[in-house]
Amino acid sequence: MASKRNASGLTFKATMAQISVPATSANIGPGFDCFGLALELRDRYAAQVLDDETFDVDVTGEGADEVKKDSKNLVIKSMLRGFEHMGGKPRGIALRALNVIPHGRGLGSSASAIVGGLALARSLVLTGEQYMSDDDLITLATELEGHPDNVAAAFYGGATIAWVESKTNNDGSNTNIGKAVSLKVDDRIKALLLVPDNQLATAKARKLLPESIPHPDAVLNSARTALLVHALAERPDLLFTATEDLLHQSYRAQAMPKTIALVDKLRGAGLAAVVSGAGPSVMVLYAGGEDEIDQLQSIAPGFSAMKLAIAKAGVQ
Known part of the structure; x- marks a missing residue:
């Protein structure tokens, strides 16, 4: 043609x-x-x-x-x-x-x-x-x-x-x-996605964010964000500390209480759990420890688990 x-x-x-x-x-x-x-x-x-x-x-x-x-x-x-x-x-x-x-x-x-x-x-x-x-x-x-x-x-x-x-x-x-x-991503890092049945519009989640946050919270987030670059690149052992957030996740609890409760539960167990995007899915970043990851579905009722590799290539 x-x-x-x-x-x-x-x-x-x-x-x-x-x-x-x-x-x-x-x-x-x-x-x-x-x-x-x-x-x-x-x-x-x-x-x-x-x-x-x-x-x-x-x-x-x-x-x-x-x-x-x-x-x-x-x-x-x-x-x-x-x-x-x-x-x-x-x-x-x-x-x-x-x-x-x-x-x-x-x-x-x-x-x-x-x-x-x-x-x-x-x-x-x-x-x-x-x-x-x-x-x-x-x-x-x-x-x-x-x-x-x-x-x-x-x-x-x-x-x-x-x-x-x-x-x-x-x-x-x-x-x-x-x-x-x-950014470079360490080859050992993988992701577990815990996906609920319900949806959440990004615009709705954004409306719950405050116009200002306390200065100490901003300082903590700045440090964690900088550390996240290093953790993703070569220090997966720092992912738990590097994924701590005080800027947005907790403020969205009203729109997704089960999601925030799950994040808190997983982080209480020492896992690098975060809200995925605007939610309501939860992502856990890990390196190794497959047995422990496989058991997470039992403590996340109402969420479907997907273990995913980090995509090295984008659109192709």
Whole structure:
């Protein structure tokens, strides 16, 4: 099949693009809105440009009955934003999605859809990297997601630190630009996810956060966040201390009391347990001790356990 040239000058590939995007856990305790960790649980997407003005969307797996099947589908919306950035868009798009990341559980399902859509758009344009750099993709993903932590980990894999910089435009307005760097993760570190049946909207969880916190709490979180970099890179024995948080988790107890109670119970047993993202899932980081980890399901009724490797690669 021949490639298709758009009036804007973009050349769309006629072949189908296929990618996968890992689940992600953000915050990791003290690293609120900046730390992200990619997990080896992947949503898979395939897309192709169409000559007809239509959006042919088919979704199977997690959330298949809940997500939109038209231009409002988050993967499609992200693809269209990516095409817009590159200077043109196709008449139509065919999308096939196989979702395995649980929705609304703090495991980055929306980040997967956003990064997946942008990566698909770039893959469907001849020399797409010239029109959308990696930095551009992270900025666009941050714009769509609202914060960069999950999207950075979904794109790069491993562990990431993400932040936002403000850029002043020619008209005097400001634009927030998402930035991120990758972190080394010790090969011994694995993750146990304890996932409840109920969902929790990130926006609801954020509304419970206070406008200010005590200065000693801020000092503790700053120290733990810095230590977390070292613990993830080469000192798994420090993960319990490095994942202590006083900034956000306890304030969200009202929205997810069972989650916070479980985190407290696990940490009381000396395990590096944190709320995964905005919750309500719980993540335990560990190195070794598989027998002890296998027994955790018995003390977490109402939560399903998943042992996951850290995803070394992001979108691919």
